Amino acid sequence: MDNAFDWTFFSEVLVGGLLAGVMYSLxxxxxxxxYKTSGVFNFAQGSMVLFAALTFVSxxxxxxxxxxxxxxxxxxxxxxxxxxxxxxLRPLVNRPPVTLFMATLGLSYIxxxxxxxxxxxxxxxxxxxxxxxxxxxxxxxxxxxxLIAAGISAGMVAVLSLFFRYTRTGLAFRAVADxxxxxxxxxxxxxxxxxxxxxxxxxxSLVAGLLWGSRxxxxxxxxxxxxxxxxxxxxxxxxxxxxxxxxxxxxxAFEKLAEVYLGPYVGGGIEGxxxxxxxxxxxxxxxxxxxxxxxxxxx
Amino acid sequence: xxxxxxxxxxxxxxxxxxxxxxxxxxxxxxAGGSYLFEAILTPFLILSLAGVGLNLLTGYAxxxxxxxxxxxxxxxxxxxxxxLRIQGLPIPVSIVLAGVSAALLGVAxxxxxxxxxxxxxxxxxxxxxxxxxxxxxxxxxxxxxxxSGVIDAPALQVLGIHFDGPVGRYLFALTxxxxxTALVARLVKTRTGHQFIAVRDHELAARVIxxxxxxxxxxxxxxxxxxxxxxxxxxxxxxLRTVEVAGFNLDRSFQIVFLIIIGGLASIRGAFFGAxxxxxxxxxxxxxxxxxxxxxxxxxxxxxxxxxxxxxxIIAFLxxxxxxxxxxxxRLTARAAALFLSQTRKANTDIVP
Numbered sequence: 001m002d003n004a005f006d007w008t009f010f011s012e013v014l015v016g017g018l019l020a021g022v023m024y025s026l027x028x029x030x031x032x033x034x035y036k037t038s039g040v041f042n043f044a045q046g047s048m049v050l051f052a053a054l055t056f057v058s059x060x061x062x063x064x065x066x067x068x069x070x071x072x073x074x075x076x077x078x079x080x081x082x083x084x085x086x087x088x089l090r091p092l093v094n095r096p097p098v099t100l101f102m103a104t105l106g107l108s109y110i111x112x113x114x115x116x117x118x119x120x121x122x123x124x125x126x127x128x129x130x131x132x133x134x135x136x137x138x139x140x141x142x143x144x145x146x147l148i149a150a151g152i153s154a155g156m157v158a159v160l161s162l163f164f165r166y167t168r169t170g171l172a173f174r175a176v177a178d179x180x181x182x183x184x185x186x187x188x189x190x191x192x193x194x195x196x197x198x199x200x201x202x203x204x205s206l207v208a209g210l211l212w213g214s215r216x217x218x219x220x221x222x223x224x225x226x227x228x229x230x231x232x233x234x235x236x237x238x239x240x241x242x243x244x245x246x247x248x249x250x251x252x253a254f255e256k257l258a259e260v261y262l263g264p265y266v267g268g269g270i271e272g273x274x275x276x277x278x279x280x281x282x283x284x285x286x287x288x289x290x291x292x293x294x295x296x297x298x299x
Numbered sequence: 300x301x302x303x304x305x306x307x308x309x310x311x312x313x314x315x316x317x318x319x320x321x322x323x324x325x326x327x328x329x330a331g332g333s334y335l336f337e338a339i340l341t342p343f344l345i346l347s348l349a350g351v352g353l354n355l356l357t358g359y360a361x362x363x364x365x366x367x368x369x370x371x372x373x374x375x376x377x378x379x380x381x382x383l384r385i386q387g388l389p390i391p392v393s394i395v396l397a398g399v400s401a402a403l404l405g406v407a408x409x410x411x412x413x414x415x416x417x418x419x420x421x422x423x424x425x426x427x428x429x430x431x432x433x434x435x436x437x438x439x440x441x442x443x444x445x446x447s448g449v450i451d452a453p454a455l456q457v458l459g460i461h462f463d464g465p466v467g468r469y470l471f472a473l474t475x476x477x478x479x480t481a482l483v484a485r486l487v488k489t490r491t492g493h494q495f496i497a498v499r500d501h502e503l504a505a506r507v508i509x510x511x512x513x514x515x516x517x518x519x520x521x522x523x524x525x526x527x528x529x530x531x532x533x534x535x536x537x538x539l540r541t542v543e544v545a546g547f548n549l550d551r552s553f554q555i556v557f558l559i560i561i562g563g564l565a566s567i568r569g570a571f572f573g574a575x576x577x578x579x580x581x582x583x584x585x586x587x588x589x590x591x592x593x594x595x596x597x598x599x600x601x602x603x604x605x606x607x608x609x610x611x612x613i614i615a616f617l618x619x620x621x622x623x624x625x626x627x628x629x630r631l632t633a634r635a636a637a638l639f640l641s642q643t644r645k646a647n648t649d650i651v652p
Contacts, residue, residue: 041418091618098363099617101418102560105553106613113606121599227429227549230422238418272433276426280411283419 012141013260014253019146021252023211026153027229028236028244029160030204036177036239037197040089041101044108046226048202051115052077053209053218057126058119070206077202080111085195112223121220126213149211156207157245169196177239231279251275323473328466336465337538343578344472345533350558350570351483352526357556358565359487360519361499362412366424367555369431370524371531372547373401376441378532379542382453383443390457394475394532401528402521404431409520412513428549435544442542450543452536468537475533479526484567486522495519496565527555557609561616563623572624581605 027049034042055076059069084107092103134141164170172193175183184190209218212225236247258274327340349367356362377397381388408427412420435441442450454461461467486492494515497505506512535542554577562573585601592600620627 088614088618095617095621097418098361099621101363101421102556103614103617105556106610106617109606109610109613111610113603113610117600117603117607121603227425230425234419234422266437269433269437273426273429276422276429280423280426284411 010257013256015142016146017253017256018249019143019150019252020256021232021248021250022150022153022245023208023215023248024225024228024232024252025245025248026156026204026208026211027225028232028248029157029241030201030208031229031233032239032241032244033160033173033197033201033204037173038089038176038194039097039100040104041097041238042201043101043104043226044084044111045201045205045229046223047108047112047115048077048080048205049209049212049225050218050220050223051080051111051209052202052206053126053213053222054115054119054124056206056210057124057213057218061124073206074203077206078199081198081200081202082195085191085198089194090191108223108226112220116220124213124218126210126218128210128214145215149215152207152211156204157241160204160241169193173197228275231275234279235282251278254278320477323477324470328470333465336469339578339582341465341469341472341538342534343574344469344476345530345538346555346558346577347571347574348476348479348533349527349530349555350562350574351480351567352523352530353555354559354565354567354570355483355487355495355526356519356523358559358563358569359492359499360495360516360523362409362516362519363418363421363556364424364523365421365549365552365556366408366427366431367527368531368547368549368551369424369428370401370405370527371534371551372431372435372544373404374398374528374531375535375542375547376435377401377528378536379450379452380441380443390453390536394529394536397532398525398528401531402525405520405524405527406517409517412516412520425549428552432544432548442544450541452540452542472533472537475529479529480567483522483526487567491515491518499565557613559623560613561623563625564621566623566625569623569625572628576624580608584608 027045030045030048031042034040034045052073056069056073059072060066064072088103088107089100092100133144135144135147136142164174172183172188173196175186175188176190176193180190183193208225209222212222216222232244232247232251234247235251236243236245255271255275255278259271263270331340349371353364353367356364374394374397377400378393381393381396382390385393404427408423409420411423439445454463457471487495494505494510497508497510498512498515498519502512505515531547534546539546558573558577559570560573561576562571563569581601584605588601588604616623
């Protein structure tokens with residue numbers, strides 16, 4: 001029975017990958033929110049994740065309770081969103097998308113440098129009180145932390161969907177994303193909506209920061225989760241929330257499977273680029289991504 | 300007789316570059332200490348060259364690349380391996396072959412631009428960044444199975460002339476940079492250069508007037524990667540004197556993007572202006588910080604404040620001066636010239652009423 005394919009092990013790897021993928025989607029959702037409503041490809045999302053996690057953990061280390069630290073950090077993220085929208089993006093309105101992207105690249109340097117200047121660059125451990133014990137489900141060992149993290153992410157997606165469907169602000173978001181000029185014509189206040197989107201993205205990055213931070217430790221490398229989210233976005237489409245969920249699941253699963261089954265043949269360490277390779281191959285077949293809207297081109 | 304005019308248009312266009320060359324070859328080598336050459340001038344020249352290369356792709360042809368450092372790494376390791384494995388190959392030939400390897404890779408990762416635009420291409424170049432770093436660290440062949448992964452660069456010697464010491468390496472880098480920059484300056488004025496700009500400004504319109512869009516994009520990627528590859532070879536051979544992957548990371552790629560934004564997109568001088576600022580500004584900041592804050596300003600604080608200042612600078616330039624330092628410089632010199640001109644006119648009319 002030595003040569004028999006170990007299906008239990010395979011499904012264990014697969015489930016682990018899917019759960020990790022949900023964590024990727026969590027970061028990617030922040031992108032989608034901003035891209036959908038303002039067309040800004042926000043490279044600073046990763047540094048916002050770092051900023052949120054670092055602020056939260058530093059506050060708890062200074063004796064604040066979990067709830068108080070969460071509230072203060074959420075407020076800080078909201079202020080950050082307001083400042084970014086007003087000081088950086090409003091002066092750049094109507095400029096080419098690549099210019100806006102470069103501005104967020106500069107922004108990510110500012111936020112990441114500022115966060116570490118403020119709170120120090122050392123590694124902090126972040127304890128959310130979730131035991132990372134393996135859970136046995138029909139023969140497979142699954143990390144309890146991963147399950148809870150995936151649950152929180154799923155809850156977050158559900159809350160966002162309800163928000164988009166049933167609240168005035170959510171409807172305004174969708175209106176702006178659908179047709180900016182029409183939204184302006186019916187009297188929606190664009191600057192206010194864009195500020196609200198940045199605040200929402202800040203809160204999403206707070207959740208992502210807590211989950212990723214307790215997984216990796218809170219340090220500079222946390223801002224690099226943005227690089228994990230990019231292939232997910234490419235695969236799912238930049239403007240689709242369901243897309244990045246499916247994209248995250250696919251990338252997570254393929255990445256883990258490749259790491260386990262393909263990695264040993266090429267010396268390992270392929271997780272840095274493998275997700276990009278999948279995303280790019282897929283793009284060649286379908287440039288708009290899985291769920292992305294087809295862009296029309298007119299002269 | 301009309302009043303003597305000092306406006307720029309009356310001076311031959313080649314005069315300013317010629318004077319600069321005269322200073323760079325005739326004055327600078329005798330002027331400074333080794334610190335000036337090793338820490339400032341040589342890296343400045345090489346980063347400028349990388350900037351010129353990226354500007355061709357991003358500034359002129361409008362294709363954003365976030366993987367410049369990967370192409371620099373290919374250039375550095377390519378030059379090292381050609382030099383190591385082909386006996387008696389002259390250094391310049393190794394460097395040219397290294398540039399060609401980088402160009403081939405550039406075409407390979409530019410191929411997705413057949414179907415992708417904007418951010419998607421940026422992501423393809425990001426993939427190049429991670430993939431190249433992985434290949435060069437994972438496969439020992441590229442670093443000649445050196446256990447530390449850090450290898451000494453060969454001595455710079457061309458036709459029996461040794462480019463030793465800080466000044467020699469500066470002159471070597473200077474010569475390569477001058478030759479390639481002159482070629483690029485010519486290229487952007489040719490039909491091909493205009494096709495780059497046409498593709499950047501309106502891809503569909505370019506296609507309509509008969510520009511072979513896909514071929515133009517690939518050509519831009521190839522030439523740009525060639526230049527960046529040569530810059531990488533110089534970085535290893537003339538600046539660091541070692542060949543290692545670590546220096547060619549994502550931060551280096553961003554640095555090169557930043558320097559063309561700050562210096563000026565679609566401008567050859569822009570790359571030099573931007574590189575000068577990128578090289579000098581950390582040194583200034585560390586002096587200034589140490590002076591103002593003393594011991595509190597340690598290396599960690601320095602690094603973070605560098606990031607903050609650099610980010611702020613990018614955003615400030617994008618908002619207030621999208622054409623970069625070059626536009627700022629041109630405006631200032633034009634204003635100074637106008638001021639000077641009106642002064643001399645005034646002086647002339649005072650004498651001869």
